[in-house]
Amino acid sequence: MTTRTDTEFAKATCVDLSKQDHDYYYGSYSSYYIHEEMLKDAVRTRAYQRAIEENPEVFKDKIVMDIGCGTGILSIFAARAGAKHVYAIDNAEIALYAREIIKRNGLESKITVLKGKVEEVELPVK
Numbered sequence: 001m002t003t004r005t006d007t008e009f010a011k012a013t014c015v016d017l018s019k020q021d022h023d024y025y026y027g028s029y030s031s032y033y034i035h036e037e038m039l040k041d042a043v044r045t046r047a048y049q050r051a052i053e054e055n056p057e058v059f060k061d062k063i064v065m066d067i068g069c070g071t072g073i074l075s076i077f078a079a080r081a082g083a084k085h086v087y088a089i090d091n092a093e094i095a096l097y098a099r100e101i102i103k104r105n106g107l108e109s110k111i112t113v114l115k116g117k118v119e120e121v122e123l124p125v126k
Contacts, residue, residue: 071094
């Protein structure tokens with residue numbers, strides 16, 4: 001396993017918002033700063049966590065799709081609640097961070113991150 005420093009990882013995954021051809025909406029969600037603000041809202045994050053993890057009967061052995069997954073935090077909660085598998089989808093570059101976060105939490109076998117628009121991605125299932 002190759003380990004990168006945080007700076008190397010950021011250089012490899014951060015979107016260049018100065019480009020003329022980027023989509024402003026998805027580009028705005030590509031920066032981890034907006035996600036940091038949402039995660040720092042402890043009341044919001046804990047409310048989601050409680051709603052998911054304290055209702056495992058809703059998630060147990062289910063296939064879950066997390067659309068607009070951002071950092072993948074809700075996907076992680078769903079996996080911990082017993083989801084059979086979670087498909088985390090985001091078109092923003094933050095999906096690259098989500099992959100690393102999920103990997104570092106040892107959940108890459110339960111959560112698949114797909115970068116793309118939900119209307120266009122192909123789920124790796126038959």
